Amino acid sequence: MSPSAGSKGPFRHDHGGEGGELASLAADFRTALGSSAVITDRAELRTYECDGLAAYRCIPGLVVLPETTAEVAHVVTACAARGVPFVARGSGTGLSGGALPVTDGVLVVLSRMKQILAIAADDERAVVQPGVINLDVTRAAAPDGYYYAPDPSSQQVCSIGGNVAENSGGAHCLKYGFTAHHVTGLEIVLPDGSVDRAGGRAPDPVGYDVLGAMVGSEGTLGIVTEVTVRLMRAPQAVQTLLAGFPSIEAAGAAVSAIIAAGVLPAAIEMMDALAIEAAEAAVNCGYPEGAGAVLVVELDGPAGEVEAELADVERLCTEAEAFELRVAADAAERALIWKGRKSAFAAVGRISPDYIVQDGVIPRTALPEVLRAVEAVAADAGVRVANVFHAGDGNLHPLVLFDASRGETERAEQVSQEILALCLEYGGSITGEHGVGFDKKAYLGRQFSEVDLDVMQLVRCAFDPDGICNPGKVFPTPRLCGERPGRRTGVHPLQEAGLADVF
Amino acid sequence: MPTSSELAPGSVKELSAALAELVPTGPTVAVRGAGSKARWALPPQLAEPDVVVRTTGMDRIVEHAAGDLVVTAEAGVPLASLQEQVADAGQWLALDPPESDATVGGVVATAVSGPRRLRYGTPRDLLIGVTVVLADGTVAHSGGKVVKNVAGYDLGKLFTGSFGTLGVIAQCTFRLHPLPRAMRVVTAHPDDPADAARRLGPTGAVPTAAEWDGSALTVLVESIEAGADAQAEALAAAVDGEVGDVIPAGFGERPWSSGGIGLKVTHRLGALRETLSAINDVLPAARVRAHVGSGVVWVGDDGADLSGLDTLRDTVDQYDGQVVVVEVPAEAGPDLDVWGPVRGLEIMRRLKERFDPANRMSPGRFVGGI
Numbered sequence: 001m002s003p004s005a006g007s008k009g010p011f012r013h014d015h016g017g018e019g020g021e022l023a024s025l026a027a028d029f030r031t032a033l034g035s036s037a038v039i040t041d042r043a044e045l046r047t048y049e050c051d052g053l054a055a056y057r058c059i060p061g062l063v064v065l066p067e068t069t070a071e072v073a074h075v076v077t078a079c080a081a082r083g084v085p086f087v088a089r090g091s092g093t094g095l096s097g098g099a100l101p102v103t104d105g106v107l108v109v110l111s112r113m114k115q116i117l118a119i120a121a122d123d124e125r126a127v128v129q130p131g132v133i134n135l136d137v138t139r140a141a142a143p144d145g146y147y148y149a150p151d152p153s154s155q156q157v158c159s160i161g162g163n164v165a166e167n168s169g170g171a172h173c174l175k176y177g178f179t180a181h182h183v184t185g186l187e188i189v190l191p192d193g194s195v196d197r198a199g200g201r202a203p204d205p206v207g208y209d210v211l212g213a214m215v216g217s218e219g220t221l222g223i224v225t226e227v228t229v230r231l232m233r234a235p236q237a238v239q240t241l242l243a244g245f246p247s248i249e250a251a252g253a254a255v256s257a258i259i260a261a262g263v264l265p266a267a268i269e270m271m272d273a274l275a276i277e278a279a280e281a282a283v284n285c286g287y288p289e290g291a292g293a294v295l296v297v298e299l300d301g302p303a304g305e306v307e308a309e310l311a312d313v314e315r316l317c318t319e320a321e322a323f324e325l326r327v328a329a330d331a332a333e334r335a336l337i338w339k340g341r342k343s344a345f346a347a348v349g350r351i352s353p354d355y356i357v358q359d360g361v362i363p364r365t366a367l368p369e370v371l372r373a374v375e376a377v378a379a380d381a382g383v384r385v386a387n388v389f390h391a392g393d394g395n396l397h398p399l400v401l402f403d404a405s406r407g408e409t410e411r412a413e414q415v416s417q418e419i420l421a422l423c424l425e426y427g428g429s430i431t432g433e434h435g436v437g438f439d440k441k442a443y444l445g446r447q448f449s450e451v452d453l454d455v456m457q458l459v460r461c462a463f464d465p466d467g468i469c470n471p472g473k474v475f476p477t478p479r480l481c482g483e484r485p486g487r488r489t490g491v492h493p494l495q496e497a498g499l500a501d502v503f
Numbered sequence: 504m505p506t507s508s509e510l511a512p513g514s515v516k517e518l519s520a521a522l523a524e525l526v527p528t529g530p531t532v533a534v535r536g537a538g539s540k541a542r543w544a545l546p547p548q549l550a551e552p553d554v555v556v557r558t559t560g561m562d563r564i565v566e567h568a569a570g571d572l573v574v575t576a577e578a579g580v581p582l583a584s585l586q587e588q589v590a591d592a593g594q595w596l597a598l599d600p601p602e603s604d605a606t607v608g609g610v611v612a613t614a615v616s617g618p619r620r621l622r623y624g625t626p627r628d629l630l631i632g633v634t635v636v637l638a639d640g641t642v643a644h645s646g647g648k649v650v651k652n653v654a655g656y657d658l659g660k661l662f663t664g665s666f667g668t669l670g671v672i673a674q675c676t677f678r679l680h681p682l683p684r685a686m687r688v689v690t691a692h693p694d695d696p697a698d699a700a701r702r703l704g705p706t707g708a709v710p711t712a713a714e715w716d717g718s719a720l721t722v723l724v725e726s727i728e729a730g731a732d733a734q735a736e737a738l739a740a741a742v743d744g745e746v747g748d749v750i751p752a753g754f755g756e757r758p759w760s761s762g763g764i765g766l767k768v769t770h771r772l773g774a775l776r777e778t779l780s781a782i783n784d785v786l787p788a789a790r791v792r793a794h795v796g797s798g799v800v801w802v803g804d805d806g807a808d809l810s811g812l813d814t815l816r817d818t819v820d821q822y823d824g825q826v827v828v829v830e831v832p833a834e835a836g837p838d839l840d841v842w843g844p845v846r847g848l849e850i851m852r853r854l855k856e857r858f859d860p861a862n863r864m865s866p867g868r869f870v871g872g873i
Contacts, residue, residue: 122773212660236707262681304730
């Protein structure tokens, strides 16, 4: 067994390249899974060198595409036996480099595990394989009047397995919560290759909340091979309102007023003038002309409640100086309103050659202050920032625009980092939904103390004592599993181990 | 049996210092809030802990950020006091376990829930940040005070329902909800509650709770005034019920009495009928309170006969369900397995070994002898 991966970092495992452990694993996998499930050709491997965050690239040592739980277990067991690290990947749409491969390791691509195993309307559950696309769960449940609530913007392409790893949210998580609130059961291949289950279709599984530990662990605790999710009844009524405001401050005031009035919309999204300009250029969404900011507010639920709340929201927006209100008359108009918002990330490509998507969270009430500060930071650095965010829960997605060909990359990265510092200064978080992954691991230590991270590491060590499961992600510095956090007071080891008692 | 000594820290810092001081002597430690669930699923004849940590002195509400719908409270704050304080801003922590003197730390440590879980979920769903203290005094945080946050592992979920076996939950931050401003109560007496339950969803109404007590189905609509009548009438029409505005006595209360049998039975939602029938087969005189639509049935029986427990476990296992003996009859022998079989026990043992390597935090209190 090679030394623990955690001690050496993600890129410096010594497993002998072509002729060593990887070659022997490739041969093993070809025998067990068939040749079509194993990729070793360098040009083909390159396809997997990054996930949705292309800034980090790393060609995997070996790619394997299992189709069953038994195959995943076989792959992981073989890796564990040789001390070879492995990384799980779904659709590869993650934005934090969480599925960034390891050079001397195995990339386990789960896109072939895409069966919907059950739509159990009576149980209000769906049972799916990890490679199933998010939106396909809703499509499969719709005939029974149900849907799957978490709706990340990438829902047409992202996989449920990836959603579980990242605890994905989406525009509607303000009211309905994140993936963690919608997963009731998992089948897990643990980093030693053993297969375990947590939860199922029933609620409140007895014991520690292993589901809670797994969801959002960014692929560092094991590979999920089956997911049971809650299905929700499609709401009786949905209303979508687009409101144009003269300024971000005015739109921010409207958000605060809506929340203070006790209204809980399904979604409240905000875009600033630059983001609107980009969206218009890309998809002609027809947002109010001359707006300093727009809000998209969606209400859903029982018809009478939604009608009354819509009237409240319209009034509150008008009181906050909205100069144009537009309520979607039908599904097509609703789709157009959302198109502008959902296209925003890609759309900034129309107005800027390069951009960085940032993801940070602040307490909602700090929104106007933080946005002013972001503006100041951007102005100082001489770059533009387009703001798109889930305003209801304070989740900012600033898009830092720059031109790499003019040498602006460094300044843009600086601004992006300063935005995270602002989030922390205001008591928020360095990530609301994209995850820490590879990209933000250096920042986790700014949000949490060393001791906090040491204690989190205890979870890692319980699942993956050898540090071979998605190594080099989430945590800033490699930690060994032998160390204990906190104070040391010179206790006799036997006492500490509970073997001796002084009483 | 020797009486436990008691620690009553007044702050997280004092708690940490007190636990660190215990390290050289290595006593076993149990955590207690109001003690309302101290005997909840307590394995019979479990040794008394050497030391009891009382959290009731840690009773500060640290911060209520009303505009952000977030509250941070020390573990010893009574849930009722917290509710009173946030109600001033028209808000509430959407948890309604019936144990009236429970502390927020106790609610989280035992993961208890009440009828309104149908709409709002359980403690794990509303806890957004936590401070925990391990057996050696180490203080750690996870989560934070924003609802949307995926930075780092979620220790809050791991500690929720851990019954003090991983460490002490010292401080909690919760997401709040606006207090509903209107309430309607639909009461029906269906012959088959499972059939009635299926009729609720298609009405388009979104009830906050639906409770079956063996003869009456009580459905709550808690919302804004507009549309409350329409929701209630649609629900009443679906289950042949009547609309009122008074919650009946005993609503949401546990159906057992001290010294008898109390069970928590879970099941997949589509198997309510089969689950109620299995309970009736084993304990024909039992009282039931089912969170219809949530998959939880609470069972109370005045007797002490648990001979049918294994049969009941085998039956509900077919419906993904589990049976926990929550109220343990006084006559129960040491062989009674209050938690029952558990999936994924191996990984739970490994978690316990990492967080509490000296096995001092309530040893034997939890599943599989953890």
